[in-house]
Structure formats: C-alpha cells, structure tokens
Amino acid sequence: MKFADAHSHINPIKGMGYKISEKFKSNGGWFISYVSASPWDYFDDFNGFESYRKMIEYQIKECKKSNEIGIKTVCIAGFHPEDIDFLIDKIKMSPSSVLNLGLKVIEYESNLCKDGILYGIGEVGRQHYKTMPERVAISQIILEKAFEYAKDYDCMIHMHLENADIDTVKIIDYNVNKANINNKRKIVFHHAKPSMLIEINNLGYSSTVYGIDEVLNFVLYSLPPIFMIESDFPDNPAYKKVVYPWELPTKIVEISKKFNLSEEYLYKVNIDNIKQSYGIEP
Ligand SMILES: [Zn+2]
Ligand SMILES: [Zn+2]
Numbered sequence: 001m002k003f004a005d006a007h008s009h010i011n012p013i014k015g016m017g018y019k020i021s022e023k024f025k026s027n028g029g030w031f032i033s034y035v036s037a038s039p040w041d042y043f044d045d046f047n048g049f050e051s052y053r054k055m056i057e058y059q060i061k062e063c064k065k066s067n068e069i070g071i072k073t074v075c076i077a078g079f080h081p082e083d084i085d086f087l088i089d090k091i092k093m094s095p096s097s098v099l100n101l102g103l104k105v106i107e108y109e110s111n112l113c114k115d116g117i118l119y120g121i122g123e124v125g126r127q128h129y130k131t132m133p134e135r136v137a138i139s140q141i142i143l144e145k146a147f148e149y150a151k152d153y154d155c156m157i158h159m160h161l162e163n164a165d166i167d168t169v170k171i172i173d174y175n176v177n178k179a180n181i182n183n184k185r186k187i188v189f190h191h192a193k194p195s196m197l198i199e200i201n202n203l204g205y206s207s208t209v210y211g212i213d214e215v216l217n218f219v220l221y222s223l224p225p226i227f228m229i230e231s232d233f234p235d236n237p238a239y240k241k242v243v244y245p246w247e248l249p250t251k252i253v254e255i256s257k258k259f260n261l262s263e264e265y266l267y268k269v270n271i272d273n274i275k276q277s278y279g280i281e282p
Pocket of ligand 1: 123160190191
C-alpha cells in the first residue's frame, strides 16, 4: 500500500524542507501536497508583498526537489486567514492595506497557477477563532477572489475555515456556486471536522482530515472512504505538538488492522481520492 499526505507545509529555512519527502518516501509515501506557510515563519524581517514572493520562490524550489526524489508533489500557496490578524496586530498594518496586500498575493499566486507552477491557492478561508468582524470580512473577500481565479485558471483551493459543522459547508457551497465552479473536487475543506465529511462529499467537494489518532480512529471506523488524510505538518521547530508526514503510513496501517479495514478502503483514501481531487496517480 502507498500513502498520501494531502496537506502539509514546508519550510527549508527553519525546518527540514524537501527532506520531509525523503523520510515520507522511505515509509511508504507516494504523494504530498505542500502548502505555503506565512513569511514570518521563514524570514525574520517582513517586507510586505516581497516577503510572500520570496517565500513562494523557496517553496516552489523545495517542491521540485521533492518531485525529483520520486514523491509526486504539488505546491499550493495562499494568504492564510491568520495572516490577517498577524499583519494588523504585530506589523500594525491597517485592515484596508492588509486587504490590498492579500489581494495582490493571491493574484500573483493565481498567475503562477495559470502557468502551471503552482497547483492551487491555499490556505485561504476564514479564521477558526473569534476575531474582529472587519478581519473576517477581509478573509471573505480574499476567499471569493480566490474562487474567481480557481474558476478562470482551473486552480485547486485549500480552505481553512471556522467550524460550524455542515453550516460551514453549506455557506461555502453558496460562494462556490456563485463563482460558477464546476469541478468542486478541486475545492478542499482542509482540517475538516468528521461531522462535516458526508455533507462535503455529497455536495461534490474534497476534504482532508487531521491525521491524529483521535480523528483517524473515528473516521476510519465509522465513515466510508470519502476523505483524504493530512499531517498539516508545520515544518517549523517552534511548533511543539505535531504529526509528521512519515508517521501517517504506520498510524493508518495500525488502525486499519484494529478495525479490519479492507485493502480497497485504504486504496480509496490514499490513491483514488488523490486521483479524484488532484488528478494525479502513482
Ligand atoms: Zn489550516
Ligand atoms: Zn495547514
């Protein structure tokens, strides 16, 4: 069996970079999706758009290296909803200038996607915690703009959202329909709560679930294979509690033995669903 990590992060400056893929490969991994971090995770000083541009440049290089060592790799870059709070609180930018920066960043990313250099835009979405309303409004404008680009250039979207169960899914569905996106499988609910998964699948979207024991024990036991699994590995030593991508295969095998899961089930989660969302096969 081959294993996929459908949402991870990569940081060649503070973390391991493409060496994650080497370890993942030797433990049975075949596919990984590397999503951008925030520029301050990479660099000590912040220079607005230029910092995002430079971070994405590093990220793309690492994705190439990962591909070269034989892990099928896609690169996705976004404007994380938490960046909005960081830029206002820590960098002291005004909300409207954060909006302009965010729009500039995702325009840049969508052009890279159009050229086939990035696979999609993410993370974009909404804060999962309470914050000021104008900041959620900024998140929403950026998300809707990302949907427009996704429609125009056939880009994938990785969404980081609040957790209002199936209401979150239904609200997003309204936006996606408004943007006229036909291929909803390329719209991914990342870190999806298990209680959302059936609605996400029924409406034609994709999801990734967090690969911790608590979540895997629940979804692998009680749900059909309608999701992908993610490590959401931050690749930053500053984060303490993490799941490593290369731990996923062992975890999944152990749990599947416990529940007597079929080979077909695991194949669906790790290969078919990747093919369905990303259009990539081993
Ligand atoms: Zn996230
Ligand atoms: Zn993430």
